[in-house]
Each structure stands twice: as structure tokens, then as C-alpha cells.
Amino acid sequence: MASTYLYKTPSSAGSRVKWTYSVWLKRGAIEVQTPIWAATTDGSNYDEFYFNSGDKIQYSTITGGTQKAIRTTRVFRDTSAWYHIVLIYDTGNSTDTDHAQLWINGVRETSFEDTTLLASGADNVQSNWNNNIEMKIGRVTTNTAAYYDGSMAVAEFVNNQTYVPTYFGSFDSNTGIWTPTATSTIADYGTNGFKLKMDTTSPGADTSGKGNTFSVGGPATLLQGSPDNNWCTWTPLAKYNRSATFANGNTTVNSNNNSLWDSARGAFGFQKGKWYWETKFFGSSAAFNYIGVCNENALMGTNDAYDKNAVTLFYNSDGGEMRKDGNPTTANYGTFSTSDVCGVAVDADNNTISIYKNNSIIVTNYALSTYSFEANGTGFIFPNAAVLDNGSGQYTNFGEGFFGTVAAGTSADGNGQGLFAFSPPSGYYAINTKNLEAYG
Numbered sequence: 001m002a003s004t005y006l007y008k009t010p011s012s013a014g015s016r017v018k019w020t021y022s023v024w025l026k027r028g029a030i031e032v033q034t035p036i037w038a039a040t041t042d043g044s045n046y047d048e049f050y051f052n053s054g055d056k057i058q059y060s061t062i063t064g065g066t067q068k069a070i071r072t073t074r075v076f077r078d079t080s081a082w083y084h085i086v087l088i089y090d091t092g093n094s095t096d097t098d099h100a101q102l103w104i105n106g107v108r109e110t111s112f113e114d115t116t117l118l119a120s121g122a123d124n125v126q127s128n129w130n131n132n133i134e135m136k137i138g139r140v141t142t143n144t145a146a147y148y149d150g151s152m153a154v155a156e157f158v159n160n161q162t163y164v165p166t167y168f169g170s171f172d173s174n175t176g177i178w179t180p181t182a183t184s185t186i187a188d189y190g191t192n193g194f195k196l197k198m199d200t201t202s203p204g205a206d207t208s209g210k211g212n213t214f215s216v217g218g219p220a221t222l223l224q225g226s227p228d229n230n231w232c233t234w235t236p237l238a239k240y241n242r243s244a245t246f247a248n249g250n251t252t253v254n255s256n257n258n259s260l261w262d263s264a265r266g267a268f269g270f271q272k273g274k275w276y277w278e279t280k281f282f283g284s285s286a287a288f289n290y291i292g293v294c295n296e297n298a299l300m301g302t303n304d305a306y307d308k309n310a311v312t313l314f315y316n317s318d319g320g321e322m323r324k325d326g327n328p329t330t331a332n333y334g335t336f337s338t339s340d341v342c343g344v345a346v347d348a349d350n351n352t353i354s355i356y357k358n359n360s361i362i363v364t365n366y367a368l369s370t371y372s373f374e375a376n377g378t379g380f381i382f383p384n385a386a387v388l389d390n391g392s393g394q395y396t397n398f399g400e401g402f403f404g405t406v407a408a409g410t411s412a413d414g415n416g417q418g419l420f421a422f423s424p425p426s427g428y429y430a431i432n433t434k435n436l437e438a439y440g
Contacts, residue, residue, distance in 0.1 A: 003147045003405075005139035006196070006204045006214035009132065014191035015160035016126035017092045021049070022157075022168040024180060024227045027079045028150035028249040030055055030236050035140035035148055036085075039129045047128040048140055049087060051076065058114070059087055059100065061127045068122045070100050071114035079150075079235055079250055080267035082227040084178055086165045091117075091125045099123075103165045105178040130159060130192055137196075137214065147218070150249050151225045153198050154180060156208070159190030180227045200224060200401070223249050224400040224419065225432075232277070232383065232398045232431035238265040238296075244387065251396050252404050255288070255387035265294060266383030266398075268431050272348050273439040275431050276413065276424035277383060279342045280403045283392025286336045290323070291394065293346055293353060293368070294384035322366055334362050341421045345428050348381055359422040383431070397421070399430030415439075 023036065033053045040046035044065040052058050055077045060069040076083060088101040100117045102109040116122065129135065137155060138148035156168060167184045171177070186208075189195065195208035200223075204214030225231040233250035244262035245254045253264045281289045320333040334357060336342055343356030347365070355363035368381075387393050395403035399418030402408055409421040415438065418430035429435040 003218040004203075005147060005217045006137040006198075007134055007139070007217055008204075008212065008214040009134040010130070010192045010212075011132065012191070013132045014130045014193075016128075016130050017124055018090050018160050018162060019127070019130055020089075020158040020161060020163045021087045021129075021155075022085070022163075022165070023155040024082055024084050024153040025148075026082045026151040026225060026230070026249070027051070027076070028148075028233075029246065030077050030079060033146065034150075035136075035138065035146055036152075037129075037135065037137045038140040039127075039131065039133055039135050040141060041128060041131075041133050045128055049129075050140065056113070057085070057102065057104075057109075059089075059102070059117070061117070061125060061129075063126070063128070068117040068125050069114045070102060070112050070117045072102070072109055073111040073113050076104075077237065079233065079237065080230075082151075082153075082225075082230060084165065084169050084180070084227070086163075086168065088162045088164075089127055089129075090162050091122055091127075096120050096122070099125075101162075106165045106169060106171060130157075135214075139217070149247065151223045153226045155194070155196045155198060156186075157189065157192070157194050158186060159193045161186075161190060219405050223251075223402070225249075229417075230433045231400050232266050232268040234264040234383075234385065234396065235267040236264075248395075248402065248404055249400075251398065251400065251402065252393060253385055253387060253396070254391070254393035255283075256390055257388070258390050261290075261386045261388045263290075263384065263386040265296075266431070268436065269296065269380030269382040270346075270348050270431070270436065270440045271379050271381070273436075274345070274347045274349065274425075274428040276343065276345050276420075276428040277399065277431065278397045278403075278408065278421055279344070279385070280338070280340070280395045281336055281342070281392070282338055282395060282404075283387075283389060285389075285392070286338050286340070288388040288392040289336075289394055290384070290386035291342055291344055291355075292384050293381050296380060296382065320362075322363065343422060343424075344383070345425050346381060347428075354425070356422070399432065 034051040036049045038048045047061045049059045055075040056072045058071040086103040091099045097118045099122050170181050170183045172179050189208040193210050194206040194212040206213045236246050243256040255262045320335045345354040351368040352365040385394050397408045401419030411420045411423040412418050413424045413429045
């Protein structure tokens with residue numbers, strides 16, 4: 001969502017001792033406090049639902065400066081997958097441990113570090129959420145303004161009812177994966193209730209029948225992904241030197257080092273098929289960037305990002321050469337400016353990579369066959385980026401439609417997937433789960 005958020009102030013309060021909130025989300029930033037939603041009267045009276053800086057899920061309700069909360073023991077750092085989170089608030093429940101329930105992907109969480117909300121001292125504690133104060137989804141302003149970085153889908157709020165996760169999702173009978181296909185329906189969402197699909201055209205539109213549509217704040221930079229179709233991004237869990245930073249739902253990678261290369265690996269890999277993505281370089285110069293492919297071992301060493309086995313990278317500086325294991329091969333393919341779009345087309349069936357500059361091919365079917373991924377790993381090929389020089393980096397569009405926060409374009413692949421600046425070459429596809437299932 002970057003700095004996109006939703007907001008609404010209810011005309012009146014609903015139940016503040018019983019309600020259910022459900023949302024599907026894919027994390028972007030990790031190791032930093034990240035809001036899911038908040039409702040704030042002032043610095044002593046507010047509710048926050050968020051990932052804390054230790055990547056644990058926490059819900060806090062603060063009244064008169066006194067906090068009641070639940071915080072998970074385990075951490076949630078998977079930025080490649082969608083989580084379904086259900087928070088049930090029920091402080092009128094005679095069973096203290098049922099004052100709040102947290103469900104992740106259809107399974108109830110039972111281990112908590114903070115249990116102050118699950119004690120007799122929290123009997124009938126009223127939440128600030130569902131009061132007649134502004135609700136913010138994807139933003140918090142209690143101290144310093146912060147935004148949710150990542151993707152959200154199908155946010156549902158039900159007033160004065162407790163609904164278990166099967167009203168919002170179910171386990172797939174073939175794969176065992178928790179999916180958005182619910183086995184039950186909700187007849188009435190109640191006062192202030194809503195169901196927001198959070199699509200890219202009208203993210204705040206309420207489809208619950210209650211008419212509680214939210215306004216959109218910030219730039220409209222919602223990504224295309226959904227629990228039904230997961231898109232590739234960079235993963236902060238596989239990077240060199242741990243000084244690279246990520247933004248915009250892990251589609252942007254920034255260098256924070258002037259002496260060593262920072263590198264990022266794609267969250268998804270492939271062994272067959274033909275795949276396409278685009279990048280724009282930024283910083284004082286586009287020269288301090290590599291873009292290409294690697295295997296899963298490429299980022300596990302301590303040297304520079306390109307100086308590893310089983311890495312092939314297109315280098316856009318020093319004559320625009322291709323490099324293998326950090327060694328230049330053939331020069332003078334051409335360089336890029338910060339306004340150019342670099343297209344990458346990888347043919348995993350024939351082990352080649354092609355590079356495009358503003359839709360014109362400049363490197364044609366460069367062979368990977370002499371550079372065996374299979375000998376150095378599992379055989380999976382991953383997108384790879386490397387950046388040098390503090391402030392330089394890459395805006396990557398794997399097909400979700402943005403270079404950073406700027407719309408990329410409207411061109412789709414042959415399967416109707418993606419929003420690219422230029423049409424992918426014939427037979428090449430965006431890296432998402434629907435395409436991987438069909439062609440990968």
C-alpha cells in the first residue's frame with residue numbers, strides 16, 4: 001500500500017465489547033512496526049492492530065493511558081505469502097481467555113507474550129475501535145505517522161458478533177492451503193460493519209450492504225496481488241550485507257552502502273517456462289545496478305553480490321557488459337539512464353536471458369547453459385538485483401503495475417496478466433502463481 005490508506009469516521013458508535021475483524025494481507029517491510037489499522041482519540045485513548053518491530057502481531061486498546069493487549073510469541077516474517085488474520089474482540093465473555101481470539105490462516109493462536117487482554121482485569125473493557133472516531137486502515141498517527149507497506153485484500157468488520165475464520169476462508173481439499181473461499185456467509189454486518197474488497201479501482205467501496213464506504217488517503221498505489229493470485233516481489237529475507245532496504249511492498253530495493261554491493265533475490269523461482277519483468281534504475285546514476293538471475297545459494301556468502309557461483313547478471317555500467325560470477329564477458333551492449341525501462345526476459349526452457357531497453361532488445365538469448373544452475377543448487381532460477389552507492393536502487397515491476405509509486409503502464413502478458421510499461425515478448429509471462437501453475 002506504500003502511503004495509501006483508507007479512513008472513515010462512523011456517525012455513531014457500535015458495540016465496543018464484541019466485534020470481529022478479518023483481513024488478508026501480504027507483508028512488505030519487516031523488522032519495523034507496521035500498522036494494520038488504528039482508531040485514535042488522542043495519545044491516551046486509542047486502538048492499534050499491527051506487526052511490531054519484532055515481527056509479532058499485537059492488538060492494543062489504550063484507555064486513559066492504560067493498555068490491555070495481546071501479542072504473539074511467534075514471529076511472522078514471510079513476505080512471499082498471504083496471511084489471513086481474524087481478530088475477535090469479546091471482553092464481555094465470561095471466559096477470560098476468550099476476551100480476544102487471534103486466528104492465522106484458519107488456526108487459532110494460543111501462545112502470547114502479552115496477555116493483559118486475556119485476564120479478569122479486562123472484563124467488559126471497551127475498545128476505541130468502533131467508536132465514533134476515525135478508523136484508519138493501513139495507517140497510524142499516534143506518535144509518528146506510519147503506513148502499512150505491502151498488500152491487503154478483503155477487509156471485513158462485523159459489529160456485535162463473533163465469527164470464526166470459516167466465515168471468511170477454508171482449507172483447500174486438494175492442497176490443504178487456507179484460501180478465501182468461505183464455507184458460511186454473513187447475513188448482517190451490523191452497525192459500522194463493512195466488507196472492503198480493496199481492489200485497485202475502488203479500494204474503499206463497501207460491499208457488505210451497509211453502505212460504509214471508506215475514503216482513500218495518499219496516492220493510489222495499491223498493488224495487483226490478491227490471495228487468489230500471488231505476485232513475485234523481492235524478499236528481504238534473502239539479501240547481501242543486510243544493508244539494503246525495501247519499499248513499496250518489496251518492489252523497490254535501495255542501496256545503503258558505498259563500498260559493497262547490496263543484492264536482492266526474487267521471492268519466486270522457476271525451473272521451466274518463459275518469464276518477464278521490468279525495472280527502472282534510480283539514484284545519482286543508473287550505472288550502479290545489476291539486473292538478472294541467480295540461484296538460491298547466490299546470496300548466502302559474504303563477498304560482493306555478483307561474486308558467487310550460479311549468478312548471471314546484466315551490468316549497465318562500464319560499457320554495458322554481461323557478467324558471470326562478477327567477471328565481464330562481452331561489452332558494449334549499451335547503458336541505461338534513470339528514465340529508461342529495462343526489460344528482462346528469461347527462457348528457462350532453453351536457458352537464455354534477453355535484455356530490453358525501452359522495448360528494444362539489446363541482448364538476445366544470452367546463454368545460461370554453460371552456467372549451470374543445477375550443479376550449484378536445486379535448479380530453480382530466481383530474479384536477482386544488485387545495487388551499489390548509497391541512494392541508488394531499482395524500481396521493479398513484476399507486473400503489479402508500478403515503478404515505485406508511479407504507474408508503469410497497461411500492457412498485459414499473453415495470459416492477460418500484469419500491467420507493464422511494454423508488452424512482454426510473445427510467450428513470456430509475468431511471475432505470479434496463476435502463470436506459474438499454467439506455464440511453470
